[in-house]
Amino acid sequence: MIKFLDLGKTNKPYIPQIASATARIIESGRYLLGEELQSFENNFSHYTGTRHCIGVASGLDALVIILHAYKEMGVLKDGDEVIVPANTYIATILAVIKNNLTPILVEPDINTYNLDTQETEQAITKKTKAIISVHLYGKIADMPTIRQLADKYKLLVIEDSAQAHGAEINGIKAGNLGDAAAFSFYPVKNLGAMGDGGAITTNNEELAAVCSMLRNYGSNKKYQNRYKGFNSRLDEIQAAILNSKLKHLDTENQKRREAAASYCQLITNSKIILPAYSHSCTDILNDKSHVWHIFAIRHKSRNKLQKYLLESGIETMIHYPIPPHKQTAFHEWSTLSFPITEKIHNEILSLPLNNSLKQSEIKYICEILNLY
DSSP, rough: BBSSSOOHHHHHGGHHHHHHHHHHHHHHHHOOHHHHHHHHHHHHHHTTTTTTEESSSSSHHHHHHHHHHHHHTTOOTOOOEEEESSHHHHHHHHHHHHOEEEEEEOBBTTTTTSHHHHHHHHHHHHEEEEEEEEEEGGBBBOOHHHHHHHHHHHHHHHHTTOOOOOEETTEEESSSSSSSEEEEEEEEESEEEEEEEEHHHEEEEEHHHHHHHHHHEEOOOOOOESOOBBBOOOHHHHHHHHHHHHTTHHHHHHHHHHHHHHHHHOOTTTTTTTTTOOOOOHHHHTTTTTTTTTTEEOOHHHHHHHHHHTTBBBBBSSSSOOOOGGGGGGGGGOOOHHHHHHHHHHHHEEESSSSSSSSSHHHHHHHHHOOO
16 A cells, blocks of 8 residues: 555654654753754744744644734734635634634635635735735745735735745745745644644744744743733744754755656646646756645546545545535535635545655556556
């Protein structure tokens, strides 16, 4: 069986470094807000090219805290509209709702799966105050155009970079393309912890200071609380794990590009829709705007194809089977229609792609796909 992802295998190269760091932390007796976290925050801010990094407990918390901080700063207020992709994981939208803000869902570009910038501009009203741009599957959204829209209408731009660690355009990395960014270090991510974890990056000093307090009960000094905050801290062990892996992130991302290039070269079944940005193998290998967190194909009979692949010993995943506006949690949206989003969610299928995937396994997967 070719697993979609075997975390035991992907983490194996890091075991000695992680074991050493874990022992060091246990012996130190400092498990939260210590030197390991400070080191990772410094390293990750340097890596993304931002002035500030604030480690938090999850990617969702990172988005929630960013929006909450803007409210504390008086930049946002209850009821303000925030544009979000209709084609995203539910966390993006939950962060907006949990802050008493109004999510405005916008269709994606069918080719990139990211925000359609023309649809985005049409959705802007006098109440719109921010755009959350998701770099879905590891592909950076059309940030130059989104930035132009934000400047034109005086909007905040917040990156949901949960799947785009290390992606960049024009030499600028995800996390440094908007006013603030949220990262997830969920174990399956390109930069994954061994548990939950997240981070906020920004160049805004005031925002960074408020976020730093909010993650720790709103405290600026022990037992003194300036804000009604959260308990959302990236712990010392996870920070050390991430520090160990960060050094190898660019190398790991290039391996993903190589695997993606192989898929695009070897899949010849005309009924399978490949990622639209896969014009040639050379393009993929040299395109740093995509880190291939997910290699997503589309097929009109997705469920049958998934069953066929499983019977052939190939495990796949669906990212994602149900769009947010069709989730029971958002019953008030049950009558909404987003045809492009729904089409993607009905046809999308994710193939195995990780640093332990062998070239022989990729060839086998492609052979089976071409026979379908």
